[in-house]
Amino acid sequence: MKISLLKSSFSVFLLLILLIFLPDRGFSQEQNGKYTIILHGGAGYINPDIDKSLKDEYLRSLSEALQLGKNILSEGGTSLDAVEQVVRFFEDDSLFNAGKGAVFTADGKNELDASIMNGRDLSSGAVTGVTIIKNPVSLARMVMEKTPHILFAGSGADELGTKLGAEIVAPDYFKVFRRYQQWKLNAEKKDKSDGETVGCVAIDQYGNIAAATSTGGLTGKWTGRVGDSPLINAGTYANNKTCGVSGTGTGELFIKHTVAFQISALMEYKGFSLQQAAEEVIFNIMPQGSGGIIAVDKDGNYAMVYNTPSMSRGVANSNGIFEVKIWK
Numbered sequence: 001m002k003i004s005l006l007k008s009s010f011s012v013f014l015l016l017i018l019l020i021f022l023p024d025r026g027f028s029q030e031q032n033g034k035y036t037i038i039l040h041g042g043a044g045y046i047n048p049d050i051d052k053s054l055k056d057e058y059l060r061s062l063s064e065a066l067q068l069g070k071n072i073l074s075e076g077g078t079s080l081d082a083v084e085q086v087v088r089f090f091e092d093d094s095l096f097n098a099g100k101g102a103v104f105t106a107d108g109k110n111e112l113d114a115s116i117m118n119g120r121d122l123s124s125g126a127v128t129g130v131t132i133i134k135n136p137v138s139l140a141r142m143v144m145e146k147t148p149h150i151l152f153a154g155s156g157a158d159e160l161g162t163k164l165g166a167e168i169v170a171p172d173y174f175k176v177f178r179r180y181q182q183w184k185l186n187a188e189k190k191d192k193s194d195g196e197t198v199g200c201v202a203i204d205q206y207g208n209i210a211a212a213t214s215t216g217g218l219t220g221k222w223t224g225r226v227g228d229s230p231l232i233n234a235g236t237y238a239n240n241k242t243c244g245v246s247g248t249g250t251g252e253l254f255i256k257h258t259v260a261f262q263i264s265a266l267m268e269y270k271g272f273s274l275q276q277a278a279e280e281v282i283f284n285i286m287p288q289g290s291g292g293i294i295a296v297d298k299d300g301n302y303a304m305v306y307n308t309p310s311m312s313r314g315v316a317n318s319n320g321i322f323e324v325k326i327w328k
Helices: 002-021 052-074 079-091 136-146 154-164 177-187 251-256 259-270 274-285
Strands: 036-044 112-118 124-130 151-153 198-203 209-215 236-238 243-249 291-297 302-306 310-317 322-327
Touching: 036 052, 036 079, 036 243, 036 291, 036 302, 052 079, 052 198, 052 310, 052 322, 079 112, 079 136, 079 198, 079 209, 112 136, 112 236, 124 136, 124 154, 136 154, 136 209, 151 154, 198 243, 198 291, 209 236, 209 243, 236 259, 243 251, 243 259, 251 259, 259 274, 259 291, 274 291, 274 302, 302 310
Parallel strands: 124 151
Antiparallel strands: 036 198, 036 310, 112 124, 112 209, 198 209, 236 243, 243 291, 291 302, 310 322
């Protein structure tokens, strides 16, 4: 009798240890071998006649980021890890308006925003207006996992990143000459070049959806301005019941129309498919030229919908699809 009780107690103890220390991969979910990952490098206008070498740079970067995320998912990694690492990759690539290479505010500074969301339990983290955090998306994940809050702003977010061990850089790290030129032309009303916000959405082999978005905002924006990228429901949303979404475009419009959540709501409450919901919001609710979204639903279907001339994007899944594009 004592031996039986001891065995039972030991089994319970082992189960508790597994629950506490195993990584969050959807403990109650079985690995199904299926996954989908989709990413964007911003919607806007990239001239189709750009220099071939620059076009190849964009496509190379999109492909490398997509391969990075695909490898994580194919090896059984979580959607959270995949979207964070893909967005980090873009934040480190000065081609994009996120991290190094972010656009300049009206005052000639770089202010960075990012958010991340876990569709399994709707947990979320976001930062806005950070100036010394090398990878804002990773700090957003720290906010989600290590604090009782969701959104930190400005100096408070920078201080939190320092306390939590995020990689810190000098503000000049983010500045690149191409963005400085855009800022000067914008001030002279000669250029309104924006876009290249980055994002990623994925569903892993455990059926969990995650989404992340990162940006430097708009060229010449007022200092302290906040767009949609760090706002859950506007620029980022993930829910295992429906879909995950990352947006790119004019942030004020994405906020007004709660774009990311609205796509999910149309699916949940109106019975729309992912593609139908995305097209309804981007083509019928949002103004022409306002931006686009990428999204993945609970069944691994994906959508890439935009109303601008171009949107850098890519998708890969367990069925062998692997493609990157810039134009329609």
